[in-house]
Amino acid sequence: MSDRVRIPDDILDCIPTDEILDKLAPQIGKMVFQLGTELGLSIADLENIDKCSPNLTAQNKEVLFTWRKDRSVKPTIRVITQALVNIRKGVRCLEEVVKNIDAKTLRAVEIVTDKIRENADRIIQDIQISQILDHMMTHLVISADDRRRIEHYPRQDDQNKALLDIVIKRREPAYSVFVDGLLNYGYEDIANDLKCDTQETSPSTTLVSAENEGFSVWNVPLYKVRLQKNYVKVITDIQHESIVDHLISKEVISVDDGEKIESGKTPQEKNRNLMDMLLRKNEQGFNEFLKALRKDSMYAHLAEQIEKTEVTSTDMATLYKCLK
Known part of the structure; x- marks a missing residue:
């Protein structure tokens, strides 16, 4: 790999999060198919992405997310970095994306995601989520709109899948609150399997702070928080x-x-x-x-x-x- 890469090894060996891929996708530009080929996607996958994605950014995002789903080889930031070098795109754009991210946070995301994937079938098939959603509402990790979208599905397994998607995307504190909900409402075995060692490694904040994303006290009315906490x-x-x-x-x-x-x-x-x-x-x-x-x-x-x-x-x- 090029000596010019200025990303620490502990970051390079981590799996990129949704945020990293979302921020990288717009910067790849017209190199989407070259990148997809370097990342090992098939011609059929690339043709389908070209047909179904409305613009270059969406195509790049789909390439990156499709590549990350394949766990036959660990889909690390190092792999993307080498692919960018190989297509002569350069890695400065990726360096900018990951410069304020710490490896502990990335490893915690991996633990959360892997634990949910390992137990997904049991969660989807076995649990009734109404009371767990109540618990998560009270702890502010899902909104009324989230709950409505989840319960829009008539089948329980589809509701459970929708909830897992939210937990994976939001991570902490949604993950810990979800696990506590399982523990409180009769799913101790699943909760204990999900708990693992994440108490020590889970990040307490998001990868990008709310303040940096335009958060203001005026965005969330006090009365709404008070009502939902009860x-x-x-x-x-x-x-x-x-x-x-x-x-x-x-x-x-x-x-x-x-x-x-x-x-x-x-x-x-x-x-x-x-x-x-x-x-x-x-x-x-x-x-x-x-x-x-x-x-x-x-x-x-x-x-x-x-x-x-x-x-x-x-x-x-x-x-x-x-x-x-």
Whole structure:
């Protein structure tokens, strides 16, 4: 390999993350098929990518992600670096992409991804995820939109696949919260297999900090974080009827919305439907929800708890990652 490569060996020996491939793809330009050939893709794969991908960046991205899926040879950054040298593209673009990334973070991503892949069949076939999604909502690692997209699939195995895709993409803290959810809701064997040694190696932050991606406290309203941090408490503790009536009377939700809430098969499902709507409303909707709780002495303490829920910068950055 060229002596001009200025990427540390411990980085070169790691598997590139989604972020690395996403940032590299636009910089490859018209060399997409040369790169694909160097990375070992077949002519059939390259022709299919050419036919199905709308532009050069999409083609390059598909080449890189297709190559990374093949684990017959470990798909490391070293392999991409050599391929770029071989097609005379140069490696400066890759050096720029990885210059602020540490090897410990990359190795932690590998552990998380490999552990999920090793246990994917068991997770997809064996688990019911409603309560795990409740747990993940409360810990802010999935959003209301994420949950809706997951539950859009009618089959449980397809819902489980969709959730795993999110966990793999977001990694920490989504991974740890997912494992805790499995542990809490009766899937100890799978949880223990997933736990492994990631407690010591998992990164506590994303590869690129939220601040560097335009994060601002204004991107994530405080009331929304407070409401979602009490997700499990709301769906398990309240009787929704009088609350829904109040929200309809204040025009926070419509009569049709009320019927959608009632379509839930269990009290918890109805409360999940209510929370899904509230998390999409503005602060006025949030305030009216608190007023509805306070009208019933049984829920006055819950209203107080929600209103005074502590919100940290980590909370806001975690939820922001889901809302991007």
